[in-house]
Amino acid sequence: MEKFKSYYLAPEELNKIFDYFKTRGYKIAGPTVKDNAIVYDEIESVNDLPLGWTDEQGPGSYRLKRRNDEALFGYVVGPHSWKKFLFPPILTLWEAKRENGKFKIYEQNYSEEKFVFVGVRACEISAILIQDKIFGGGQYVDPNYLRRRENAFIIAVNCNEPGNNCFCLSTGTGPKVLTGYDIVLTEVISESGHYLIAKPGSDLGEEILASLGFREATTQEIDEADKVSNEAVNKFRKEVDLSDVVEMLQSNYENPLWEKVSEKCLTCANCTMVCPTCFCHTVEDVTDLTGQSAKRVRKWDSCFTLEFSYIHGGSVRYSTASRYRQWMTHKLSTWKNQFGMIGCVGCGRCITWCPVGIDIVENVKLFKESELKLKTGESYGRGNT
Numbered sequence: 001m002e003k004f005k006s007y008y009l010a011p012e013e014l015n016k017i018f019d020y021f022k023t024r025g026y027k028i029a030g031p032t033v034k035d036n037a038i039v040y041d042e043i044e045s046v047n048d049l050p051l052g053w054t055d056e057q058g059p060g061s062y063r064l065k066r067r068n069d070e071a072l073f074g075y076v077v078g079p080h081s082w083k084k085f086l087f088p089p090i091l092t093l094w095e096a097k098r099e100n101g102k103f104k105i106y107e108q109n110y111s112e113e114k115f116v117f118v119g120v121r122a123c124e125i126s127a128i129l130i131q132d133k134i135f136g137g138g139q140y141v142d143p144n145y146l147r148r149r150e151n152a153f154i155i156a157v158n159c160n161e162p163g164n165n166c167f168c169l170s171t172g173t174g175p176k177v178l179t180g181y182d183i184v185l186t187e188v189i190s191e192s193g194h195y196l197i198a199k200p201g202s203d204l205g206e207e208i209l210a211s212l213g214f215r216e217a218t219t220q221e222i223d224e225a226d227k228v229s230n231e232a233v234n235k236f237r238k239e240v241d242l243s244d245v246v247e248m249l250q251s252n253y254e255n256p257l258w259e260k261v262s263e264k265c266l267t268c269a270n271c272t273m274v275c276p277t278c279f280c281h282t283v284e285d286v287t288d289l290t291g292q293s294a295k296r297v298r299k300w301d302s303c304f305t306l307e308f309s310y311i312h313g314g315s316v317r318y319s320t321a322s323r324y325r326q327w328m329t330h331k332l333s334t335w336k337n338q339f340g341m342i343g344c345v346g347c348g349r350c351i352t353w354c355p356v357g358i359d360i361v362e363n364v365k366l367f368k369e370s371e372l373k374l375k376t377g378e379s380y381g382r383g384n385t
């Protein structure tokens with residue numbers, strides 16, 4: 001028997017949940033249309049969601065298109081991810097100010113901002129759980145991340161229609177939301193109407209749904225919602241077998257194929273900026289021209305820059321191929337040795353937002369082909385000796 005009941009919400013009734021949190025000091029962060037894309041930003045109400053919009057994606061391409069309905073969540077993922085709230089792109093760690101002839105250090109002010117994340121996809125929850133391990137596991141933890149994470153309430157949404165670049169089915173991280181949420185929504189648009197089925201995933205989620213007076217969903221409504229979200233698995237256009245990818249990439253460091261798969265790469269770092277799991281960062285000290293203050297700032301960084309691997313007098317990864325190899329091998333292989341899982345959740349952002357359309361899935365397939373050719377060649381060779 002299910003631990004929690006499911007509730008029926010008319011689309012505009014999401015505002016009741018937003019208002020509940022707003023009166024308790026939370027900000028609502030959700031998808032909204034801005035600069036011709038669906039981005040994550042602070043929103044006020046259901047009207048700020050991308051009502052009636054969808055996104056059409058391909059390698060190196062992203063377009064917004066009107067839908068022929070008023071779906072709230074009828075798109076997949078855009079250039080932003082939730083890491084911008086939990087692991088901000090720029091963060092001041094401490095500041096020093098000259099006061100009465102001495103410098104006074106002002107320590108990092110941990111964010112007390114509380115956020116409700118609205119419309120979090122299954123792949124994105126997996127990405128958050130991965131970053132929880134990076135910033136919250138092991139000997140050294142990031143208190144700033146942990147504080148923001150503790151203060152986040154997650155309203156997830158099941159994907160009804162994967163995008164062209166989505167491959168979460170292959171990474172085992174979607175399309176259905178199974179864990180890590182406070183409330184999960186399934187959006188239904190059918191002959192019976194346009195509604196949301198809301199299922200709690202935490203005691204707080206249950207408490208809120210019950211206290212706001214939503215009615216319990218009927219068995220028929222729950223079945224209809226399950227059918228919509230279960231059918232999503234049959235709609236994937238991008239799939240790849242990743243069962244041997246960890247070993248495969250580690251045994252292909254010297255494969256000349258790295259030159260070919262990275263020959264168009266501009267080392268622009270877009271793929272790492274949009275990736276919801278990439279966590280590399282640098283620390284810079286900045287002083288003002290008057291000498292009155294200085295600060296230490298943490299900024300997102302990328303393994304695609306030359307400076308990233310700079311060690312006393314030179315960069316370790318000088319060529320583009322070596323940087324692309326580092327990124328792809330870390331994502332899909334050595335990350336597993338480090339954190340116990342691969343670092344890719346199949347969201348497809350790096351494919352969409354790569355200006356030259358380099359496709360990580362197609363590249364895995366090229367390495368598989370190369371391995372196969374090698375094996376066939378070997379057995380042919382043995383057969384002839």
Ligand code: SF4
Pocket residue numbers: 271274275276277278331343344345346347348349350351360
């Ligand atoms: S590597 Fe690409 S597909 Fe995988 S999680 Fe990062 S952006 Fe998404």
Ligand code: SF4
Pocket residue numbers: 264265266267268269270271272304353354355356357358
């Ligand atoms: S793979 Fe694409 S997005 Fe990533 S650094 Fe190269 S050109 Fe930029």
